[in-house]
Amino acid sequence: KAGVTQTPRYLIKTRGQQVTLSCSPISGHRSVSWYQQTPGQGLQFLFEYFSETQRNKGNFPGRFSGRQFSNSRSEMNVSTLELGDSALYLCASSPRGGGADTQYFGPGTRLTVL
Amino acid sequence: EDQVTQSPEALRLQEGESSSLNCSYTVSGLRGLFWYRQDPGKGPEFLFTLYSAGEEKEKERLKATLTKKESFLHITAPKPEDSATYLCAVQPGRDTASKLTFGTGTRLQVTL
Numbered sequence: 001k002a003g004v005t006q007t008p009r010y011l012i013k014t015r016g017q018q019v020t021l022s023c024s025p026i027s028g029h030r031s032v033s034w035y036q037q038t039p040g041q042g043l044q045f046l047f048e049y050f051s052e053t054q055r056n057k058g059n060f061p062g063r064f065s066g067r068q069f070s071n072s073r074s075e076m077n078v079s080t081l082e083l084g085d086s087a088l089y090l091c092a093s094s095p096r097g098g099g100a101d102t103q104y105f106g107p108g109t110r111l112t113v114l
Numbered sequence: 115e116d117q118v119t120q121s122p123e124a125l126r127l128q129e130g131e132s133s134s135l136n137c138s139y140t141v142s143g144l145r146g147l148f149w150y151r152q153d154p155g156k157g158p159e160f161l162f163t164l165y166s167a168g169e170e171k172e173k174e175r176l177k178a179t180l181t182k183k184e185s186f187l188h189i190t191a192p193k194p195e196d197s198a199t200y201l202c203a204v205q206p207g208r209d210t211a212s213k214l215t216f217g218t219g220t221r222l223q224v225t226l
Contacts (some may be wrong), residue, residue, distance in 0.1 A: 004157075033212050043201065043216040045159075056213050090157050097212035100146030100165060100205055105157035 001027060002107035004093050012112045018079040021109045023091030025072050029104075031055075031097025032074040034066060037088040037108070046089075049074055050097045078111075086113045116141045118201055120217035127192055127224050135200055135220045143207030144226075147185050148214065149178050150201040158201055190204040192224045 036044040045058040049068035066076040094101035150158035164180040177188040203214040
């Protein structure tokens with residue numbers, strides 16, 4: 001079974017631009033969660049989608065948004081990029097989400113904001 | 115607010131030198147505690163899920179245990195390929211959404 005895939009793997013943007021990251025979950029998984037990983041803050045939860053609905057959201061500004069499609073693929077968007085948005089963005093999928101479902105992570109997208 | 119604290123921050127072992135990593139947590143009703151391994155530049159790789167105090171799980175040289183306040187990851191006779199950052203995360207039981215709170219990890223280096 002193929003794992004979680006994320007595209008692109010690397011991105012370089014400048015301040016003020018916007019960016020869209022994509023995540024394809026493991027086949028059959030309906031829950032997709034997004035995390036931001038930085039050296040200073042570690043892994044922080046952004047949001048979770050299940051059946052095309054945002055089910056939970058972390059403490060990030062409204063510049064961070066996401067969506068999920070009917071095939072469970074998910075995208076996240078960051079508008080008006082800031083230098084502090086430079087991070088590894090990780091996507092994780094699980095069968096149903098909640099109930100201590102194991103989350104399986106993708107390789108991440110490394111975003112650099114100049 | 116859920117909190118996870120991992121110690122030590124970094125650990126250097128010689129091959130064959132066993133040790134333990136600690137994960138202390140406070141969470142509103144633990145639904146699950148997860149251990150992951152992360153290599154540089156890669157996503158976390160799932161190792162174990164523990165659900166209740168007293169539970170233990172093993173995989174090769176790794177053994178995870180859980181109490182009501184902490185979890186330990188025991189590494190027996192480690193090899194250089196066990197070098198990685200080990201992350202601990204908790205999922206609260208107060209809702210059904212998949213929100214994991216992670217610790218900052220323990221960087222393990224195993225030398226020959």
